[in-house]
Amino acid sequence: MSQWRELTRNGLWSNNPALVQLLGLCPLLAVSGSVVNALGLAIATLLVMVGSSTTISLIRHQVPSAVRLPAFVMVIAAFVTCAELLMAAFAYSLYQVLGIFIPLIVTNCAILGRADAFASRQPVLPAAIDGFMMGVGFGAVLVLLGAIRELLGKGTLFSDMALLFGPVAANWQLTLVNDYQFLFFVLPPGAFFVAGLLIALKNVLDQHLAARAQPATVAPRTERRVRVTGTIK
Amino acid sequence: MSMMRASQLGAAPPTAHLMRWVIVATLPGIGAMTFYFGLGIVSNVLLAALFALAAEALVLKFRRRPLPPALMDSSALLTGVLLGASLPPASPWWLIGTGVIAAVVVAKQLYGGLGHNPFNPAMVGYALLLVSFPTYMTLWSPPQPLIPENLWGKISGTLPGSALDALSGATPLDAFKHKGEAVLASEFWADRPLPEGTLNAWRNVALAWLAGGLLLIGKRIISWHIPVSMLVSMTVLATLFYASAPSHYASPFFHLVTGATLFGAFFIATDPVSAATSRRGKLIFGAGIGVLVMVIRTFGGYPDAVAFAVLLMNLCVPLLDIYTVPRPTGQPKSQQRTGQGESR
Numbered sequence: 243m244s245q246w247r248e249l250t251r252n253g254l255w256s257n258n259p260a261l262v263q264l265l266g267l268c269p270l271l272a273v274s275g276s277v278v279n280a281l282g283l284a285i286a287t288l289l290v291m292v293g294s295s296t297t298i299s300l301i302r303h304q305v306p307s308a309v310r311l312p313a314f315v316m317v318i319a320a321f322v323t324c325a326e327l328l329m330a331a332f333a334y335s336l337y338q339v340l341g342i343f344i345p346l347i348v349t350n351c352a353i354l355g356r357a358d359a360f361a362s363r364q365p366v367l368p369a370a371i372d373g374f375m376m377g378v379g380f381g382a383v384l385v386l387l388g389a390i391r392e393l394l395g396k397g398t399l400f401s402d403m404a405l406l407f408g409p410v411a412a413n414w415q416l417t418l419v420n421d422y423q424f425l426f427f428v429l430p431p432g433a434f435f436v437a438g439l440l441i442a443l444k445n446v447l448d449q450h451l452a453a454r455a456q457p458a459t460v461a462p463r464t465e466r467r468v469r470v471t472g473t474i475k
Numbered sequence: 476m477s478m479m480r481a482s483q484l485g486a487a488p489p490t491a492h493l494m495r496w497v498i499v500a501t502l503p504g505i506g507a508m509t510f511y512f513g514l515g516i517v518s519n520v521l522l523a524a525l526f527a528l529a530a531e532a533l534v535l536k537f538r539r540r541p542l543p544p545a546l547m548d549s550s551a552l553l554t555g556v557l558l559g560a561s562l563p564p565a566s567p568w569w570l571i572g573t574g575v576i577a578a579v580v581v582a583k584q585l586y587g588g589l590g591h592n593p594f595n596p597a598m599v600g601y602a603l604l605l606v607s608f609p610t611y612m613t614l615w616s617p618p619q620p621l622i623p624e625n626l627w628g629k630i631s632g633t634l635p636g637s638a639l640d641a642l643s644g645a646t647p648l649d650a651f652k653h654k655g656e657a658v659l660a661s662e663f664w665a666d667r668p669l670p671e672g673t674l675n676a677w678r679n680v681a682l683a684w685l686a687g688g689l690l691l692i693g694k695r696i697i698s699w700h701i702p703v704s705m706l707v708s709m710t711v712l713a714t715l716f717y718a719s720a721p722s723h724y725a726s727p728f729f730h731l732v733t734g735a736t737l738f739g740a741f742f743i744a745t746d747p748v749s750a751a752t753s754r755r756g757k758l759i760f761g762a763g764i765g766v767l768v769m770v771i772r773t774f775g776g777y778p779d780a781v782a783f784a785v786l787l788m789n790l791c792v793p794l795l796d797i798y799t800v801p802r803p804t805g806q807p808k809s810q811q812r813t814g815q816g817e818s819r
Contacts, residue, residue: 424573426607435581 245368253375259352260383260437261444266352270384271433273343275395278402280388282336284381286325286344288374291353293321295361295373302362314357315348322347336405352380383440390436393418395427490589494549496696497742498556500687504738505560507683511676512616513623515565518630520556522568526575527555534584550589554578557597557742561735561782562604563614565623567632570611574600594789595749598782605777613778615646617670647674647733649778651725659722674733681732688741700757701750701764702740708765709736716773724773736768739781749789756792756799763788 259265266287273283297317305313326344329337337344347353356376361369393399397419403411426432508516531551535542545551558574578600586592605612616623647669654663691697713727730736735743744750744764751760764784771780 424607425609426603429606431606 246371249368249371250375253372253377253379254382255379258379258383258444259356259376260380261441263352263355264441265355266350266380267437269343269346269350270380270387271430271437273340274384274387274391274433275428276392276402277385277388277400278336278405279339280384281381282329282333282340282406283343283347284377284384286322286329287347287350287353287384288377288381289325289328290318290321290347291356291373291377291380292370293324293373294318294353294357296366296370297321298357298361299364299366299369305362310362311354311358314354314362318353318357319348333406339405352376387433387436387440390440391427391432394436395424395432397422489548490550491548493696493747494553496694497691498549498553500690500696501556501560501742503687504680504684504742505556507680508560508564509621511618511680512564513619513621513626515563515616515623515626515629516560518626519562519564519566519571520559522571522630523559523562523575524552524555526572527551527558527579530576530579531584534580538584538588540588545589548589551579551583554583554596554600558600561597561601561738563612564616565626565629566611568630569632570604570608573607574604576600577603590748592748593792595743595746595785598743598785601782602786605782613646613649615649618672618676646778647677647729648772651729652772652778660725661722677734678732681737684737684741688737691741691745697741697745697747698754698757700754701744701761704758704761705740705744705765705768706731706736708762709769712766712769716769730769730772734772734779735781739764739768739785743781743785744788749785749792751792751795751799753796753799753801755801756795759795759799760788760792763791 253259257263260267260270269283269287274280294314294317298314301313301317322345325347326337329340329344356373360372364372389399392401397417399416399418400411401415403414407414427436505516505520528546528551532542532546535545555575555578558578559571562571562574578596582594582596582599583589583592650669651660651663654660688697688702692699692702709730710727713725713730716724717726740761744761751757764781767784767787768780771777771783775783777783
């Protein structure tokens with residue numbers, strides 16, 4: 243059980259692929275313009291991660307280490323193709339919106355990284371759990387980023403959810419501010435900016451938690467400025 | 476500081492002194508713009524300055540730093556003034572506020588405050604606004620009386636969009652940019668697409684900025700290297716374009732007096748924090764800005780390019796500073812490279 247908890251903690255927080263390992267940034271930044279795009283890519287990535295981690299763990303004794311990376315990429319590519327076909331079958335309009343970013347899941351380093359660092363050295367069950375938790379950790383950041391960018395950029399949340407969930411979701415859109423558009427957050431620079439703030443927020447929370455865990459030892463604050471203008475008191 | 480360093484025994488002026496002289500030198504330009512485009516310019520500058528001081532104070536409070544030294548050095552005030560002067564007349568308050576927050580909070584304080592910002596704060600604010608709110612940022616009104624119609628409605632943001640469109644006109648650069656491939660330059664000028672006096676107004680505003688810039692050089696607040704190399708490289712490139720196809724490209728004179736060319740050359744590119752530091756570095760920095768301005772104006776999607784050009788060259792400054800370290804007096808030339816490589 244403790245292994246479960248460790249893997250969960252790693253995937254969701256302390257070794258989060260998006261906020262700590264900074265892997266898979268390309269889809270993370272490019273597709274997080276709205277909640278529905280982010281959720282679509284998050285689900286596809288999650289499927290691929292679980293499938294490829296499990297499979298790679300199963301074949302780990304048969305693959306010679308010299309060719310392991312190409313072999314892993316082939317496995318991942320097979321699952322990406324599955325995900326792509328599934329999405330084309332069941333959410334065709336979202337499939338068209340996400341476009342090239344679905345095939346590009348193959349190049350998501352978070353997946354290959356976990357395959358090589360974890361799944362290829364572990365039994366099937368831990369590998370599957372690790373793949374699932376890493377996928378959820380990545381997807382959670384992706385959806386959070388999408389929500390923040392959609393809110394700040396267009397003043398809405400959950401718009402166009404029908405693309406993913408069908409006609410049921412047609413009126414899920416929450417409009418928080420009418421007639422509002424802040425293009426910066428819709429465009430790629432806004433993605434970098436919000437992702438940076440999220441990483442900073444995580445580090446602040448970590449520091450806060452660490453400080454609460456050991457309140458007795460307080461390190462003296464040191465001045466780290468290199469170039470100094472004016473007087474500092 | 477109780478002791479003076481040797482370098483301060485001469486006349487190395489404190490930051491506040493520099494900043495205040497730059498603010499003084501913006502007055503001719505701001506005055507000329509107010510004369511041609513109305514009190515909307517004054518409201519821009521005042522609002523931006525006010526927001527800049529408030530934003531600076533707020534961040535300093537969050538960072539638990541003492542307020543007076545940072546507020547008194549006038550650097551936030553200057554950022555506000557420069558950003559305010561580059562916005563279209565009578566911009567709505569929320570537009571100015573957003574730009575100032577991007578400039579002071581993000582571009583300056585998040586990077587560590589004055590002296591640590593790699594990018595020119597005012598231009599970060601401007602670029603963010605131009606990318607985010609292109610409709611508002613291209614609403615230049617044609618020359619108009621001192622107190623224009625609907626001044627208050629524009630500033631408070633209560634004027635509907637259709638009324639805004641009716642009041643606005645293209646800048647000369649904007650108009651020339653969107654004349655279309657098929658229209659020859661001579662036909663464009665014969666058509667007189669700009670309201671009467673627009674080009675004159677822009678030329679005189681540019682001359683006023685030039686006067687302020689010359690004051691700064693005369694006072695030794697800025698050195699001549701960046702403005703001169705920027706203007707020379709722009710002129711050379713504009714002349715090449717113009718000579719290759721006069722029917723297609725605007726004349727070098729047009730490029731020098733319209734848009735933010737002279738304002739940018741003397742007041743934006745010369746920011747001591749984000750510009751290159753050595754003399755050779757400054758020459759390359761300025762020339763790079765000039766080339767980028769011409770390239771983006773001619774082939775890019777936006778009519779003016781000074782903000783983007785300055786930000787792009789800001790990115791190159793760390794590299795320029797490494798490769799243009801001045802040779803210490805008495806050191807032979809050949810040792811320069813190797814010594815420098817090791818020390819870095």
